Amino acid sequence: MYAQRPEVRPATVEVLVDGRPVLVPEGASAAAAVLVAGLPALRTTPVGAAPRLPYCMMGVCFDCLAEIDGVPNRQACMVTVAPGMRIAPQRGARIAGPRA
Amino acid sequence: MVLPAQPPSPAQDRHDAIVIGGGLVGAAIAYGLAEQGLDTLLLDEGDVAHRASRGNFGLVWVQSKGLGAPHYQRWSRQSAAAWPALAAALATRTGLDTALEQPGGLHLCLSEEEFSARAARMERMRAEAGNLGFEYRMLDRSEVAERLPGIGPAVVGASWTPYDGHAGALTLLRALHAAFRDLGGTYRPNAAVARIDAAPHDFRVTASGMTARAPRLVLAAGLGNAVLAPMVGLAAPVRPERGQILVTERARPVLPVPTVNVRQTAEGSLLIGESKEDAGFDAQTQIPSVMRGMARRAVLAMPWIAELNIVRAWSALRVMSADGLPIYDRSERFPGAFTANCHSGVTLAAAHAQMLAPMIAAGALAPELLPFSAERFGHVRTAA
Numbered sequence A: 001m002y003a004q005r006p007e008v009r010p011a012t013v014e015v016l017v018d019g020r021p022v023l024v025p026e027g028a029s030a031a032a033a034v035l036v037a038g039l040p041a042l043r044t045t046p047v048g049a050a051p052r053l054p055y056c057m058m059g060v061c062f063d064c065l066a067e068i069d070g071v072p073n074r075q076a077c078m079v080t081v082a083p084g085m086r087i088a089p090q091r092g093a094r095i096a097g098p099r100a
Numbered sequence B: 001m002v003l004p005a006q007p008p009s010p011a012q013d014r015h016d017a018i019v020i021g022g023g024l025v026g027a028a029i030a031y032g033l034a035e036q037g038l039d040t041l042l043l044d045e046g047d048v049a050h051r052a053s054r055g056n057f058g059l060v061w062v063q064s065k066g067l068g069a070p071h072y073q074r075w076s077r078q079s080a081a082a083w084p085a086l087a088a089a090l091a092t093r094t095g096l097d098t099a100l101e102q103p104g105g106l107h108l109c110l111s112e113e114e115f116s117a118r119a120a121r122m123e124r125m126r127a128e129a130g131n132l133g134f135e136y137r138m139l140d141r142s143e144v145a146e147r148l149p150g151i152g153p154a155v156v157g158a159s160w161t162p163y164d165g166h167a168g169a170l171t172l173l174r175a176l177h178a179a180f181r182d183l184g185g186t187y188r189p190n191a192a193v194a195r196i197d198a199a200p201h202d203f204r205v206t207a208s209g210m211t212a213r214a215p216r217l218v219l220a221a222g223l224g225n226a227v228l229a230p231m232v233g234l235a236a237p238v239r240p241e242r243g244q245i246l247v248t249e250r251a252r253p254v255l256p257v258p259t260v261n262v263r264q265t266a267e268g269s270l271l272i273g274e275s276k277e278d279a280g281f282d283a284q285t286q287i288p289s290v291m292r293g294m295a296r297r298a299v300l301a302m303p304w305i306a307e308l309n310i311v312r313a314w315s316a317l318r319v320m321s322a323d324g325l326p327i328y329d330r331s332e333r334f335p336g337a338f339t340a341n342c343h344s345g346v347t348l349a350a351a352h353a354q355m356l357a358p359m360i361a362a363g364a365l366a367p368e369l370l371p372f373s374a375e376r377f378g379h380v381r382t383a384a
Helices: A030-037 B024-035 B070-094 B112-132 B141-147 B169-182 B222-232 B288-301 B303-307 B349-362 B367-372
Strands: A011-017 A020-025 A065-068 A071-075 A086-088 B017-020 B040-043 B105-109 B137-140 B157-161 B186-188 B193-199 B202-207 B210-214 B217-219 B239-248 B262-264 B270-272 B310-320 B327-330 B337-341
Touching: A011 A030, A020 A030, A030 A065, A030 A086, B017 B024, B017 B202, B017 B210, B024 B040, B024 B169, B024 B217, B024 B337, B024 B349, B040 B169, B040 B210, B070 B112, B070 B169, B070 B349, B070 B367, B105 B112, B105 B141, B112 B137, B112 B157, B137 B141, B141 B157, B169 B186, B169 B349, B193 B222, B217 B222, B222 B239, B222 B310, B222 B337, B239 B288, B270 B288, B288 B303, B327 B367, B337 B349
Parallel strands: A011 A086, B017 B040, B017 B217, B040 B186, B217 B337
Antiparallel strands: A011 A020, A065 A071, A065 A086, B105 B157, B137 B157, B193 B202, B202 B210, B239 B270, B239 B310, B262 B270, B327 B337
16 A cells, blocks of 8 residues: 655665564654555554554654554654564553553 | 524523533533423533533542531432432433443552541541441551552552442533433523522523523532622632643553542543642643642552553642532522532532432422531521
């Protein structure tokens, strides 16, 4: 669904999106990596269980919430990729509590 | 506000009752009056109002209500007991789920001093309750841990009563309004009351260009009651007490019972509250030291809360009397006029809808409500 523009910098940073390796350029956001990976949904909403993907790409809509390197509910569009970063989907609300 | 092109005709203008104030107190009473079959008009000031109901924490809370005032404990308990019927009636009529849960509630104590002071308070509550009884337990640390996961080392114990619970305050407000309108009630938003012309059993209210008339008038305008009550020969000495609330990101259900300062909503957010400040009418500012204190106490009680992000915070103004108890009055000078003032619009919603509204419809407050008169502050009712 999404292809990188041909003139962009080379995709040199490997991250894991839902466990799958994806190559994106240095400086790209985790949300961009999610779109390149082509996931059907990055998360489901906590109350209505509606599917969501990154949308605004500028930190406003919070649709791109993901678990990044083990930390839930991060705005993927506001996080710059790093080699080996793990970007995991969230199904419903995050888990919290003493056993989280 | 969209004003009608022509003023309403006198026939349309008349109602059986007018309620001033569209928050939780006014909406609950208006809904209750409509259930009594009264043609009721509900006037709501608008977004310039202080809107305490929009900032409510959402506890249906009994255990700390009415030390030295057993009538307040009894009234709160009656309301909590009537809440399931209210929630069911609202759900049936509106399809809205107010998310009422009444699993009992905990007041956590974070030091031996807090624990012994709490124990003394609860024992006094029981003594004052008399025949009504007051079921409570002081739980030690291990008993608290059985009811609440992941308590911190600072938790010494807790008081527990079976009467406590919580509900969605905003959904309740929406459901009361929806049920009121479904029963044929008339709701007028952006209707700031400019004038009340009072006569016994005959009240004419002018609000934002409209005038309405009814033999019954209920003032339920929160802090606005202080100004309105003298217009009907009553006093409503209420002042603002600011409370702040912190809201975390949503989490899967993790808190099986509400505590007095932390609860988890049906949608998953944790609300952290119970601050008290005298800040006049300022509901805009939030004081970092107060927010820090609230967060610290929550994290001392349940350290895992520190992992959660705070996504929202707000403050609102409680409607407080000098002794913290509600004020209910019926005007002697202008029979038919009543005031209702309290800071527990959620807890007391069932009492207001199911007990207070029928009294107002019948024209007199039951004896159990007489101790709530503002006369207790030395305000003498104006004789006719």
